[in-house]
Amino acid sequence: MPSVVQTRRTAPILTVLAMLALSSTSLAAQRAGVAQRDTMQKPEATEVWKPVPKVVTPGATNADAPSDAIVLFNGKNADEWVTASSGAPAGWKVADGVLTVVKTAGDIKTKRSFNNYQLHLEWRVPENITGSGQARGNSGVYLAWTGDGGYELQVLDSYKNETYVNGQAGSMYKQYPPLVNAMRPPGQWQTYDVVWTAPTFKADGSLDTPGYVTAFHNGILVQDHVALRGTTEYIGAPKYKAHGASPILLQAHGDPSPAISYRNIWVRELPK
Numbered sequence: 001m002p003s004v005v006q007t008r009r010t011a012p013i014l015t016v017l018a019m020l021a022l023s024s025t026s027l028a029a030q031r032a033g034v035a036q037r038d039t040m041q042k043p044e045a046t047e048v049w050k051p052v053p054k055v056v057t058p059g060a061t062n063a064d065a066p067s068d069a070i071v072l073f074n075g076k077n078a079d080e081w082v083t084a085s086s087g088a089p090a091g092w093k094v095a096d097g098v099l100t101v102v103k104t105a106g107d108i109k110t111k112r113s114f115n116n117y118q119l120h121l122e123w124r125v126p127e128n129i130t131g132s133g134q135a136r137g138n139s140g141v142y143l144a145w146t147g148d149g150g151y152e153l154q155v156l157d158s159y160k161n162e163t164y165v166n167g168q169a170g171s172m173y174k175q176y177p178p179l180v181n182a183m184r185p186p187g188q189w190q191t192y193d194v195v196w197t198a199p200t201f202k203a204d205g206s207l208d209t210p211g212y213v214t215a216f217h218n219g220i221l222v223q224d225h226v227a228l229r230g231t232t233e234y235i236g237a238p239k240y241k242a243h244g245a246s247p248i249l250l251q252a253h254g255d256p257s258p259a260i261s262y263r264n265i266w267v268r269e270l271p272k
């Protein structure tokens with residue numbers, strides 16, 4: 001009897017030991033799996049530490065040039081600009097920290113050429129503005145001037161001044177109306193903040209990727225990453241012609257209304 005009892009006792013113990021061995025094996029496997037999942041789920045697994053973004057010191061206000069900006073007009077002179085048609089010194093008037101269009105002197109363009117960039121500029125329609133529609137404070141910022149055309153962000157007095165909407169202030173001329181009319185009244189300064197992604201072209205000159213524009217007028221989004229269909233044309237459809245880095249151009253429009261002014265123009269080059 002004692003031996004039977006012992007056998008009976010031994011068998012369950014062996015079984016338990018075997019089960020324990022088995023379960024410890026599967027437990028180890030489970031733990032390994034859990035550990036692996038834990039590694040994936042740790043916050044560190046999705047952290048990126050390099051490359052470290054370079055430090056850029058902001059201006060005193062968001063309208064002031066940050067430390068990595070190229071200042072294109074600081075109120076003192078128009079040395080960064082030339083007459084677009086001739087390359088002669090820019091003939092616009094600089095006085096009281098302001099650059100005012102001289103319509104007879106023609107468009108001016110930057111001496112430098114740019115690909116992608118962030119641009120800030122300020123413009124003011126004079127308080128004594130006259131005219132209506134497109135003949136009221138017309139100018140424009142060509143985000144890239146390719147020699148015989150470009151991509152115009154319209155400048156116009158659009159404060160209670162009706163015109164075709166894809167030609168009002170904040171429009172990408174005849175391609176995209178602004179999302180809203182963010183115009184301040186004549187006599188007050190307006191701001192434009194623009195992100196320009198230049199179009200790219202294939203070796204055969206055909207379009208690879210279109211130009212894109214994001215623009216804020218007085219801090220309000222008016223163009224939301226719109227894809228241009230080509231240069232902005234007064235007459236006819238937009239079209240692309242291959243070009244590389246290009247100057248920025250300010251338009252001396254021939255409308256008979258009093259000339260508008262610009263100030264505080266700076267640009268930050270962005271990677272291609």
Ligand code: MG
Pocket residue numbers: 138139140152154155251253
């Ligand atoms: Mg214009």
